[in-house]
Amino acid sequence: MKPGDGSFKTRADEHGFVARYPDGGCLVNLVGGYDYLELGYYTSQDQEAAGRLIHPTLEEALDAYVPPLFLEKGRWAGLRVPEFYISNGYFEPPVVIDPINPFMIKSRLVLKPGRERAISKSMTRNFTYAICCQELTENAKVTYFRSVLGWSLSPRFRALSEMVWNVYRIPLARVRVIEIPGEDPLLSDIGPLPFTGLKARELAYLEERVQWGE
Amino acid sequence: MGRIGIFVERHTITNSDEMNALMRFAQVARKMGHWTDFLFRPDIYKIPQYDAVFIRALTDPLNASYTAARMAEMYGIRVIDDPRSIRICCDKVNMYRHLMAAGVAIPETRFIAEPELTRSCAERLLIELGRPVVLKAPHSSFSMYVDKAETHEGVVRIGKRFFRRADRIVAQKYVKSESDWRVGILGGEPLYVCQYTIPRRQWKILTYTPEGRTVCGPVKGVPLARASRLLLQRATEAAAAIGHGLYGVDLKQAGDDFVVIEVNDNPSILAGDEDQKAGELYERLVRYLLPGENRS
Numbered sequence: 001m002k003p004g005d006g007s008f009k010t011r012a013d014e015h016g017f018v019a020r021y022p023d024g025g026c027l028v029n030l031v032g033g034y035d036y037l038e039l040g041y042y043t044s045q046d047q048e049a050a051g052r053l054i055h056p057t058l059e060e061a062l063d064a065y066v067p068p069l070f071l072e073k074g075r076w077a078g079l080r081v082p083e084f085y086i087s088n089g090y091f092e093p094p095v096v097i098d099p100i101n102p103f104m105i106k107s108r109l110v111l112k113p114g115r116e117r118a119i120s121k122s123m124t125r126n127f128t129y130a131i132c133c134q135e136l137t138e139n140a141k142v143t144y145f146r147s148v149l150g151w152s153l154s155p156r157f158r159a160l161s162e163m164v165w166n167v168y169r170i171p172l173a174r175v176r177v178i179e180i181p182g183e184d185p186l187l188s189d190i191g192p193l194p195f196t197g198l199k200a201r202e203l204a205y206l207e208e209r210v211q212w213g214e
Numbered sequence: 215m216g217r218i219g220i221f222v223e224r225h226t227i228t229n230s231d232e233m234n235a236l237m238r239f240a241q242v243a244r245k246m247g248h249w250t251d252f253l254f255r256p257d258i259y260k261i262p263q264y265d266a267v268f269i270r271a272l273t274d275p276l277n278a279s280y281t282a283a284r285m286a287e288m289y290g291i292r293v294i295d296d297p298r299s300i301r302i303c304c305d306k307v308n309m310y311r312h313l314m315a316a317g318v319a320i321p322e323t324r325f326i327a328e329p330e331l332t333r334s335c336a337e338r339l340l341i342e343l344g345r346p347v348v349l350k351a352p353h354s355s356f357s358m359y360v361d362k363a364e365t366h367e368g369v370v371r372i373g374k375r376f377f378r379r380a381d382r383i384v385a386q387k388y389v390k391s392e393s394d395w396r397v398g399i400l401g402g403e404p405l406y407v408c409q410y411t412i413p414r415r416q417w418k419i420l421t422y423t424p425e426g427r428t429v430c431g432p433v434k435g436v437p438l439a440r441a442s443r444l445l446l447q448r449a450t451e452a453a454a455a456i457g458h459g460l461y462g463v464d465l466k467q468a469g470d471d472f473v474v475i476e477v478n479d480n481p482s483i484l485a486g487d488e489d490q491k492a493g494e495l496y497e498r499l500v501r502y503l504l505p506g507e508n509r510s
Contacts (some may be wrong), residue, residue: 036275036276037379041381042381045305045311062280066276066281072285086256088256104272129277129278130278140358
């Protein structure tokens with residue numbers, strides 16, 4: 001098998017999406033989705049239980065996927081993140097809302113006032129769970145980039161992608177950012193980027209840096 | 215003087231027994247020279263102002279309580295329950311892995327991934343673990359998402375239901391008993407002992423009617439000095455396999471021996487139940503949260 005012959009992608013499954021990352025001296029979990037109790041989460045747990053260092057660890061997966069922890073960890077690391085608050089349902093637009101509950105992952109962008117009660121009722125599951133609200137400015141724009149082991153196809157997000165990898169240790173991620181004209185982007189959220197959905201250049205980048213197997 | 219933030223949710227303060235226990239805790243803390251405040255979800259940002267945080271809300275890594283616990287940890291603040299214990303105990307697969315690795319006496323246990331749940335897998339489980347087999351979703355709590363199956367059809371049906379929120383489930387050998395023991399452990403030492411009676415015609419200490427009503431038996435406190443030494447030893451070993459915080463270890467008695475059924479983080483502490491024969495329960499919690507800050 002030679003690099004670029006296509007076998008890198010097809011061999012992922014037989015290795016359970018676990019690869020050696022020689023530069024980091026660790027394993028990386030390349031499932032791409034690390035939601036609590038799902039395949040990616042247990043892939044890391046299996047390796048941790050066997051005493052192997054793998055990223056993300058269970059702690060890293062939750063720090064990244066629980067919105068207020070993602071933001072707090074970023075702030076601690078000196079990354080630019082928006083102002084945020086945790087609420088039972090109250091919020092003031094313009095805002096990005098992320099649920100903090102086991103049954104919902106979909107976030108919501110609310111730019112104008114008028115439907116706050118209906119939105120908070122839906123996002124909190126009838127005011128049962130909490131929400132995390134990120135404050136936006138009027139001219140803010142929400143956008144996304146793909147991060148593959150600290151690298152991005154998009155040159156303008158490469159530096160940020162490297163920072164995301166260094167701080168959060170999430171090998172594959174779709175990162176949400178808030179862009180304000182004339183300012184550096186604010187990190188807003190991180191979500192799944194399944195290995196199976198990687199583009200050819202992303203796969204080529206990975207293939208140069210990791211080898212399948214424990 | 216130390217400041218303890220007690221993280222609560224609405225359901226915590228609407229349960230009078232739980233609220234009374236927290237009032238006793240706050241009163242004891244005050245007498246020991248400390249200050250307590252209740253913290254609700256929107257107060258999580260205030261956590262850095264406290265010396266310790268006591269989580270008294272349903273824990274789950276995807277709930278606000280985990281955010282509160284992890285936030286406290288990030289700021290170097292002592293917290294019950296610590297995030298690692300929440301991560302382990304709220305996921306039964308992770309919890310049993312830790313118990314098995316430490317050689318704790320538990321019923322024979324298997325983990326099943328979703329693609330493995332076939333008829334032949336179910337038949338093998340029934341042969342290896344006997345009938346009935348107990349199935350648990352990893353996120354089970356308060357006896358919910360715990361069921362038993364006598365047939366391979368039952369194993370597959372229940373398993374499919376439990377896979378809705380998780381990629382793995384737990385299968386265990388059934389251990390019959392008339393009552394369960396709960397041993398509270400704090401910092402590696404027994405804190406209280408209770409005996410939970412299983413209601414008639416039930417097999418779990420807590421079950422629910424189709425209308426959602428909770429069915430449970432009486433709770434009997436046992437002074438630590440009168441509890442079986444083997445019971446305390448088994449519970450202490452099980453808690454040590456998880457961490458050094460506050461745990462409620464559930465055990466079943468099998469003859470003269472005890473089998474650990476599970477280790478819970480955030481064990482319930484209800485006035486008149488867990489504290490009925492544990493005179494120093496609240497003092498010890500305060501001392502644990504604020505080591506080196508106690509007048510008495």
